[in-house]
Amino acid sequence: MGRSPVSLSRLKLGRLKVVRRQLLQRYEHQPFVSCLAGLYGCQWRRYQRLECGSFGLLIVTFFLTLVFLYFWSEAQNDYNDFDWFNFGNLGFWFPWxxxxxxxxxxxxxxxxxxxxxxxxxLSEGQRLYLHWSHKVNNNN
Structure with a gap:
């Protein structure tokens, strides 16, 4: 019977340590993660809720712009033809x-x-909330 109070107090102390550790992890000040979340989703406050963004849309947009940039940079011989076509339609010369x-x-x-x-x-274990202004810019 003498061991029960000791183990019970150790159990309570162990639970308090776990709760304290969880609270410290949850409310720990993380300026780097806060800065990343603010830049990505304009989520500067800790508990601000925004519409969840689509990571897949961001990846598709990335690869489409990569392909377009690659093809447009490889089409250097056609730059002059493109500019002449615009000159014929617009009536003035500009390096479009x-x-x-x-x-x-x-x-x-x-x-x-x-x-x-x-x-x-994602590597920091944060949820992604893409701000609406980034969604509009990605869809253009």
């Missing part, structure tokens, strides 16, 4: 091929950055 190349490179960089942020958040 260069503009299209810069816009596609910027879109690829933007989507690649979002994908890197998503992978970092």
């Amino acid at each position: 091929s260069l503009v299209l190349l810069v816009v596609s490179a910027a879109l690829f960089t933007y989507v690649a950055l979002l994908l890197v942020l998503a992978v970092c958040l």
Whole structure:
């Protein structure tokens, strides 16, 4: 009978340690994860709820922009023909091929950055909440 109170107090102390450890893990200040979540989904507050984004859509958009950027950068011989076609239709000369190349490179960089942020958040065990402004930008 003398051992019961000791084991009971050890059990209570063990439970308190587990609860304390869980609380510390849950409410631990993580500035890096908070920054990643803020950049990815504009989720700057801890318990802010946003509509869940689609990671698959982000991957598909990444590969489509990669393919477009690859084909447009490989079509360097056709830049002149593309510019002449636009000159014939618009009536003034402007290097539209260069503009299209810069816009596609910027879109690829933007989507690649979002994908890197998503992978970092997933590696930290966070849920992904893609902000609506990123969804609109990815669908264009």
